[in-house]
Amino acid sequence: MKTTINQVKDYVGKDVTIGAWLANKRSSGKIAFLQLRDGTGFIQGVVVKAEVAEETFATAKRLTQESSVFVTGTIVEDTRSPFGFEMQVKEITLIHESVDFPITPKEHGTEFLMDHRHLWLRSKRQHAVMQIRNEIIRATYQFFNDEGFLKIDPPILTGAAAEGTTELFHTQYFDEEAYLSQSGQLYMEAAAMAFGKVFSFGPTFRAEKSKTRRHLIEFWMIEPEMAFVDHEESLHVQENYVSYLAQSVLSNCKLALNTLGRDLTKLENIKAPFPRITYDEAIELLKEKGFTDIEWGEDFGAPHETAIAETYDKPVFITHYPKDIKAFYMKPDPARPEVVLCADLIAPEGYGEIIGGSQRIDDLALLTERYQEHQLSGDAYNWYLQLRQYGSVPHSGFGLGLERTVAWFSGVEHVRETIPFPRLLNRLYP
Known part of the structure; x- marks a missing residue:
């Protein structure tokens, strides 16, 4: 047999x-x-x-x-x-018969292993990480299917850069300028206006010249979008989704987690509800922790996120960021227009932002005003503005970075081990 x-x-x-x-x-x-x-x-x-x-x-x-x-x-x-x-x-x-296989049981440097990534994938450790990645993908489809979401695939090539071009890869699309997508979100908003609750799962590209352990040039995003859903309701979906992923990995990848030496109690604790802290409260907390130079209106970096996360034993939402440091489409808080109805979900153990989400602006006049404030490209996104012209409704959405989530659940230090063939600032091989 x-x-x-x-x-x-x-x-x-x-x-x-x-x-x-x-x-x-x-x-x-x-x-x-x-x-x-x-x-x-x-x-x-x-x-x-x-x-x-x-x-x-x-x-x-x-x-x-x-x-x-x-x-x-x-x-x-x-x-x-x-x-x-x-x-x-x-x-x-x-x-x-294999002769002189280059990766032996002895220690090898990271660059050597990355140069031989096509062979390094065969190792027990890499096998375990990829099993966890696969389980997160499987559980993602299960969760959103069970919750009544329809999967929609946004384009990878786009004709304009809705949030500026500094972190986008430029290419030529016949006789037009084009860019590799850094998010499918705007297209998913259009899909939500057609189907109610939708999600996408696909590759995204960021031309950030970053070498941190949290960054990849090419990575995969899960991006749900929901019509008739406000910010508070979206937070419930987010924490239930992440909890579902964690429990699925615990149930179905125990051998892989043990292979990696993962502390299972850390994953067992990932259960909704998650604590929440406003941006204002986060600023005060950081000052108490010694970040005396941080000022209201500044975005948080990795050390700030880690310090905030260390205060809690679960992932923590940071909500209500200043509108000037967030995307043009985020809805201002009606009670306090200088902040927006948004949240970043920060993972414990130094893994940083796992989810970014918000309620979207549903008023055409306000969205047009914000669009112009950000000096965005002319007519290229007229279709996006039209979503507020024909049956606009309150709607919310978020994006989860797959590789950061795999790193967090696996307990591996660097996201380069969480994708089969990582694309890094100085690596396009193999």
């Missing part, structure tokens, strides 16, 4: 064949321990010289790292293994 490693639990006591690669091995004169991987997981294959053909044991002894094989044997339970099972190998068929 041919199967995969993640299905061997269904074949205890039975003989199966698995196509695999050799991740590592150790052996003595009479027994060989093969660490096998097949893309679905890792399992140990035990080859006992006295119990197999001479040729089989000889093959096991000479196998090199990342050689590909078909391995046949009996699946047995093994309580000593984190996986819980191992294979008692009976036969080995060599498919391809």
Whole structure:
């Protein structure tokens, strides 16, 4: 019976064949321990010289790292293994012999590993991170489908830059100027006016010349948009969504989390409701924590966000930022027009902003005024203004950065490990 490693639990006591690669091995004169991987997981294959053909044991002894094989044997339970099972190998068929695989069990520098990212992905640690990423994606679709959202795909190429061009990648679209999208939000607002509750999931691009552990040039965003929903209602959706993701990862990725050495109590604590603090309160808190130079009207950097997050044992919303440091489309607070109905969700443990969201301006005159204040490009977004001209309604939305969320849940330090092939300021290879 041919199967995969993640299905061997269904074949205890039975003989199966698995196509695999050799991740590592150790052996003595009479027994060989093969660490096998097949893309679905890792399992140990035990080859006992006295119990197999001479040729089989000889093959096991000479196998090199990342050689590909078909391995046949009996699946047995093994309580000593984190996986819980191992294979008692009976036969080995060599498919391809790998020679001088460059990533050995010894320590390698980050740049070396990034240059060999196409091979580094095979490691147990990277496998665990990608499993967590996959679970977050799966749970995202599950959550929004269950909540009655329709998935809509906004364009990646746009004809203008609604929030300025300094962080956008420029390209030529036949005889027109074009940009790679830094957010699908404006298009999702149009979709919400057609379908009520929508979400997108796709790549976005920011030409920020940043080298921090939180930044990528190309990353993936989940961007829900909701008609007839105000700021307060949107905050409830956000905290329920993040809580759902955390509990899904805990339930379905326990082995991966253990592989990464993640403190599970940190994830168990991610349950709605989340604490909230206004921008005004955040300024006062920062001054108390020694950031005496911070002034009202300044945006927060990574050290500020980390200091605020350390005050709480859960993710924390920072709400009601000054309108002058936020996007033109955010709705001012009717009770205090100098601030907007928005929130950033700051993750604990120094992982920074995970979500940015707001209630959108639904008044045409005010949106036009704000559009002009930001000196945005002429007629390119007339269609966006028309959303307030034909049946405008209160609406809200937010964006969650996938890679930062993967880093947070996984406990890895840098977002470069949370995407298969990261694009960084000085890296376009491989």
